[in-house]
Amino acid sequence: MRSASEDPHGWRLRAMIVMLWRGGLRVQEALALSEHDLNPRRGSVLVRSGKGGRRREVGMDGWGWENLRPWLAERLELLAGPVFCVIDGPTRGRSAQAGVRRRFAPHQLRHAHAVELAREGVSVNVIQRQLGHANLGTTSIYLQGIDIEEIISTVHARRAPMMSATAGLQL
Numbered sequence: 001m002r003s004a005s006e007d008p009h010g011w012r013l014r015a016m017i018v019m020l021w022r023g024g025l026r027v028q029e030a031l032a033l034s035e036h037d038l039n040p041r042r043g044s045v046l047v048r049s050g051k052g053g054r055r056r057e058v059g060m061d062g063w064g065w066e067n068l069r070p071w072l073a074e075r076l077e078l079l080a081g082p083v084f085c086v087i088d089g090p091t092r093g094r095s096a097q098a099g100v101r102r103r104f105a106p107h108q109l110r111h112a113h114a115v116e117l118a119r120e121g122v123s124v125n126v127i128q129r130q131l132g133h134a135n136l137g138t139t140s141i142y143l144q145g146i147d148i149e150e151i152i153s154t155v156h157a158r159r160a161p162m163m164s165a166t167a168g169l170q171l
Contacts, residue, residue, distance in 0.1 A: 001067070008074045008087050015071035016084055019045070020109035022064030024117075024131050026051065027106050033083040038072070040065045050132040058130050114142035119150075 001017055004010035019030040029047045037046040043065070047056050078085060110131065117127045128139040 008071075011071040011074055012084065012087060015068045016106075017109060018064045018067045019060075019084075020106050021113055022067075023058055023060045024110050024113040025058070026110065029132075031082060031084050034081075035072075035075075035083060038068075038083065040068075047132065052134065054132060054134075056129070056132045058132075111142050111145055114139065115145045118143050118146065 001014050004013045016030060019025050019033070020027065023030075023045050025045070025047065029050055032049060033045065033047075037048065039046070043059055043061070044057050045060055047058060050056055072083075075083060075085075078087070114127050114131060117130065118124070124136065124139060124143070127143075128136055131139060131142065133139045
């Protein structure tokens, strides 16, 4: 995001990254958004046709909206259409111009969103709904990106039990 230019192309790129990363949308869901699907006051984005044709509303944080704002302001000057319309000219090869050095799939931002929510203590069921997964098993695949060192340190830091280990057992 730091490498994106300070012009409409850069603002659009940042806005797309924010929508995938902080909103957890799939690429096709973000590309299908219209202005009416965005509700900054509520802090939500309406996905009209997610995977399997399912409709859902997702949340997005204030930082995400703040980084979306320059593109949305510029977008008002363009013809009516999808939020992430093509501005002009070819779009191929812009990731190299933006300083992206290794192979990168935009879907990785969706996985990062899930892992960050889990790290912040958000329940797996809320993460599942945010991502629009019909199956909790799919959500758990996204959370495999949590490093083993983080798992060990989190479990190691747990408090001692509040009750005796033998409480409720008949001897």
